[in-house]
Structures are given as structure tokens and as C-alpha cells.
Amino acid sequence: MIEVKNLVKLYGDKRAVDDVTFTVQKGEVLGFLGQNGAGKSTTMNIITGYLSSTSGTVTIDGHEILEEPIEAKNRIGYLPEHPPLYLDMTVKDYLNFMFDLKKVKLPKKQHIEEICNIVKIADVFNRVIKNLSKGYRQRVGLAQALLGNPDVLILDEPTVGLDPKQMIEIRNLIKSLGERHTVILSSHILSEVQMICDRVIVINKGKLVADGTPDSLSQSMSTDHKLLVRVAGPQEEVKKLLAKIPGMQEVTMVGQRENGEVFDFSLEAEKGMDIRREVFKRLAERSWPLLGMRSSELSLEDIFLQLTAEDSASSDSGNGGNA
Amino acid sequence: MFAVLKRELSAYFSSPIGYIYLAVFYVFSGYFFFGVLYSNTTSLSNVFNGMFTIIMLLIPILTMRLMSEDLKNKTDQALLTAPISLLSLVLGKFLSALIVYCLGVAITLVYAIVIATFAQPDWTVVFGNVLGMLLLGAALIAIGMFISALTENQVIAAVGGFAVGFSLILVNSLSSLITVSWMQKFVSGLSFMERYDEFTNGILDISNVFFFISICAVFVFFTVRVFEKRRWS
Ligand SMILES: Nc1ncnc2c1ncn2[C@@H]1O[C@H](COP(=O)(O)OP(=O)(O)OP(=O)(O)O)[C@@H](O)[C@H]1O
């Protein structure tokens, strides 16, 4: 559905996008991960035809974006990083305008109503966009992208600046949209991408450093062997007990709470070892209550450090999994 | 194109700009018109002559927001990723300003009808005048739109438009100072005022019509180029 080949974008001497190649199948939801300035927005702007690449091609459903721009753009709904809203228009006028601009050939009133219900903006339909909150503006931007039911949706950081409740709502919405559309979305948040996407691409300084399913990505950097546990019991004895678990490499006390009766430990076992059951069993035998357990999550920055370190070590070992 | 045209038109009248433009246009042309009434002639040429400078100053107000506003609010991302050609986008914007301009020019027809209740004016001259005013405005709008496409700052766009207006006025006095004949010919060839004056004097020279239309075409084309260039930068 989307074919990106050897994409390069130069700003002066700076390589904002550096030889990026990937394809997205019909119906796939692709996540775009990268730090600030990695080149996510630039890549998306090129895919949607807003910018032209220095070299390389983008093909949407067989139509090259520069050679057949109208055909290609017809198939794309785009929510840029900064939603392109006319602040002095009402939501209604704005969506009507975008409907006309995109030359959508569906029954107008009904289609706009339908989309307003999907993104839940029916209650602000007659308000001026200037007066809407950030979250609602984001939704209006999303509504605009959905007009005409395009096959491809390109969403640049769709959940940024939303409150947690709205964030979850929008994520669920995108996930359900993924059933009928081909979606590319960018994000800084690993868990978000893991939740929504079938496949993840990581870019760093304009270069593609990983391409795979969220599972393969996290497997290649599995964190199962790292645990954070909270136990009510005597510190030294608990520590000794946990250290005796087969495969355990390191036990460190990282915190103390509730008047010194409860301790947090960070456990590190051998790679690939799942020690969660063993930890529970041993503590239960001694009747020391296990108050909490979670795997210490890798932040995006951690993954980056790993990926970029691997990347410089050998040229393509950064490809955590295969598409 | 019509979607853009429609939105731009409604934007002119949902902000004060459209009304300010019309008010200023009507007030000044009305002032010149009363001058005509007092002088007991049926010739509206004085109105059209007087409006030249006013139009030079008013058009930048119409065109300053045309492209700059979109660049500033990033709404150009919606326009440029929509399945329409750059040319139809630019034409939509151009026509919206032209239509608002025409609403101003239309008042001169009212004046002509008022005059006609006293004595028949020379209608061919009146229409020549109106045509000249339309062509002058269209050319200036195209130039103003081009300037607006260069910057996301509306104030700069307006000041740039004024600067162009003033230099076009200056060109006239300049051409009378030049003694080298081919240079004088060239400079006065650029003069909007000389060509416009011929319209107001009732002379319909097809080369003048052609001149203004070419200016429109050239600057519409330049505006398209600005957007293409920005995409590649
Ligand atoms: N118009 C421009 N001129 C020069 N450099 C630019 C321009 N636009 C972007 N860049 C540079 O290109 C690089 C990639 O920018 P881009 O906006 O694509 O990053 P991003 O991955 O979207 O970052 P973020 O997470 O902050 O949105 C950055 O280093 C940026 O400074």
C-alpha cells in the first residue's frame, strides 16, 4: 500500500532523513518511533506530498506522490504534528470546507455527522475552533484526516498534549480505525506504539535503526529478567533468600517505606530467565507478603541507547526483527 | 478551487478586513464623487484618477493575509496535501481577493447611475474606466499575493505591498527625470499610472489591457513557484 524507497531529505548539509526504506501492507498499523528531531515529521511530510524528498520515492497504492500527486493524495488522510485548523471557523464550517477541498464524493451532511460521532466532537460542532481545548482541536484534526474515508491515514503524534483519559480514548479510536485503514503513526511513547501497532519502525538521526513487530522488538531487548518487587519482611534475610534463586545475578535494595517494614528490591536474573513464579513461591514459604511486582520497563531512551550502540557496533544488527 | 475561494471570501467578512477595505474604498470614492457633482460635469474621470493612489494603498491590506496566514497557522499543510493542484489553490485565493475588490469597484457604477439621472454620461468611457480599475486591481492583487506567499508575517506582507505601491508611483516621476530616451521609454513602460490614466481618459488601448493581464499571469505563476520552491528547500 505504501512504499518508501531510499528516502533522503537534506536541509543544507543536514540529513534530516537518511536513506529510509520500508513498505506498509494494506490494513497494517505502523508505528514510527524516534526521539525529537529524529526525522519522523519530515518523513511523514514527504509521504503526504507536503515536502519533496531530495532523492528517493514514495508510492501510495501504485501512485508516485510527485508524479501523480492528485491520485496519491486522494488516498491519504493526514493529521500533521500541528493540526491545520482555521481557528476563526466553527467546527462545522471547517469540516465542510475540508470536505469540499478534498472533493469527497460521499453524502456530505451524513458523512460529516458520522465522522463527528466517531471522534466524539458532535457536542462542539457549532463552536468556533479558537475556543476549543487542545484535546478537542486534536480530534477535529483527526476528523479532518478521516474525511472521505481515505485508505491511508498518516498521524503525526496524535496523542501528544492530551490528558490520560483522552489519550486512551484516542488510542482505542486509532486501533479501531486500523481495522479499516492503513495507518502510520508517530510517537515518543513506546507503550503507546506497542498497544496500537502491528509493526514498529525506529528512526534515529534520520536513519532507520529497527523494523519489526513490537514483540520482536521487545524480545530483542527483553526486560522479563529484570524485576522490581516490594516485600514486607526483614531486609537482609529477604535479600539473602532472593539471591539464592537459581539464575539470579543481582539483588539490590532500592527503597524503604512504611516505617522500614517494607522494602523495594531490584532483581536481575540471567537473560531469558523468568523468575517471577520462583520469587513468589519462596516468599510465600516464609510468609513474607509480596506487595508488588513489575518488570522494570525499558524507556524509549534505553532502547535508543541499545539500538544506537548496536548500530555502531555492526551495521545491521539493529534490525531487531523482520517484517 | 471553489472550496478555497469560498472559504477565503467568508474569511474576509468574518474578520474586519473586508469591511475596512470596503469602508475606505467607499468613503474616498464618495469624496471624489462629490467633487464631481460640485463641478457640474458628467465625467467620472476624476473619481477614477483620484482612486489610483487609494487603490495602491488598499490592495496590500486585502492581500497581506492571503498566504501569510496559512503559513503562520500551518494550515498550508492541509491545503498542500489536499488532492488539488497548486495552481487552482493559488487561483482560488487570487479570485477571492479580486471579488472583494470588485465589491469596492461596483460603487462606481452606482455613481454613474446617479450621474445619469442628471445627464447621460458617456457610457463607453465609464466602462473603459471601470475596466481599467479592475485590471489595475487585479495586477496589484497578483503582486500582493506573491509578496504574501514569501513571508508568514502579515505585517511584512503589507509593508512589502505598500513599498511596491510607492515605487510604482515613484516610477512616474522618475521617468520624467530620465533623459536617455530608451531608458525613459522602458521605465514609463513599467508605469501603472500612465497606462491607467489612458483608461480614465477614455482611451482603450489593447496593449494596456494586455499589460495588466500579463502582470496577473506572471505573478500568479511566481506564487506557484514560491510554493514549489519551498517544498524542495
Ligand atoms: N525547515 C527546516 N530547515 C532546517 N532543518 C529542519 C527543518 N525542518 C526540520 N529540520 C531538521 O530536521 C530534523 C528532523 O526534524 P523532524 O521534525 O522530522 O523531527 P521529528 O522526528 O518529527 O521530531 P519531534 O519528535 O520533535 O517531532 C531536525 O533535526 C530538524 O532540526
Ligand SMILES: [Mg+2]
Ligand atoms: Mg515531529
